[in-house]
Amino acid sequence: MPVNQTLASFSDTAFITTFFIYLLALVISIFQYIKLSGILDARRERERLAEKELISVGAGVEGAATGGSDSVDGGDPKDKAGIARELPSEEELNLRELKSDKLAGMVQSLVWLGIIVHVVSIVLRGLATERFPFGNLYEYVLIITGFTMIASAIVFQRREWRGMWPWVLTPMLALLFYGGGKLYAEAAPVVPALQSYWFPIHVSTVSIGGAIGMVSGIASLLYLLRMWQPKGKEHGFFGAVVRPLPSAKVLDGVAYKTAIIALPVFGLGVVLGAIWAEAAWGRFWGWDPKETMSFVTWILYAAYLHARATAGWRDSKAAWINVLALAAMIFNLFFINIVVAGLHSYAGLN
Known part of the structure; x- marks a missing residue:
């Protein structure tokens, strides 16, 4: 049966577009991942200093009650105050977390956009050859990465799971890159x-x-x-x-x-x-x-x-x-x- 080369060409263009949309989503997800790591690190440092402060206060009270030296407070209060000032405040951390959530939402939106274009590429490939686009390894990679991205996007709807996107987008982009390069086959009958x-x-x-x-x-x-x-x-x-x-x-x-x-x-x-x-x-x-x-x-x-x-x-x-x-x-x-x-x-x- 004849192959519609125009639709096949559109399918290839949609494939390339899909790759770059996923790539953009990966870049933003990595940036959001790093920001989230910094926020968590700052929160834990604040919690650690707060715990030390409580221990110091408790030790100071006990020392005063027993007439002991106040040198058991665990460090110079001026040093602690300096470290505390270098750390972001709780309000600033909340603001950063809100911006991180917005980036995560942007990644989710880009992924869904990429999935739509991905599906368009698959459908156009099928229409071009007048068959289901499962006839060679390039098409199979196109299909299985598409299903994987759909499954991941559904699973990662929950906010706390969106930090997993860099770990999914990276292998999917590697598969698409290899599939579109080494495994690519011209649209043809099976x-x-x-x-x-x-x-x-x-x-x-x-x-x-x-x-x-x-x-x-x-x-x-x-x-x-x-x-x-x-x-x-x-x-x-x-x-x-x-x-x-x-x-x-x-x-x-x-x-x-x-x-x-x-x-x-x-x-x-x-x-x-x-x-x-x-x-x-x-x-x-x-x-x-x-x-x-x-x-x-x-x-x-x-x-x-x-x-x-x-x-x-x-x-x-x-x-x-x-x-x-x-x-x-x-x-x-x-x-x-x-x-x-x-x-x-x-x-x-x-």
């Missing part, structure tokens, strides 16, 4: 093996499940970082990096709730692929590399949820399984599609 009504059903289901699974895996990765650097006890360079992140409990909750959705959806996609395989190749399962890695990924998600519900595994052990599932997903997306030859070798790179 190979005969993909001309089936099962094609959009199977691929879209697997893509949605995989996208939600990616959000879950990223949340588990951040949970492990937060466990290493507990909230309020951060230290060193990495402590400053993770300071604006939510608590470990919140991150674990995000990972768990999204994995609950990812497991059945991704599993349904694998089952639909097996039904399509029986119709196309005369067997439900043949241990093709793509089939095998998809099944392994699903098993890892199931193992994570089982471990998460098992006493003694609810800490970092379960989270590591979810991170392993994320790694398996990425391995299946790139290595299996590009390097390993199989019945699912439709990357469109030749």
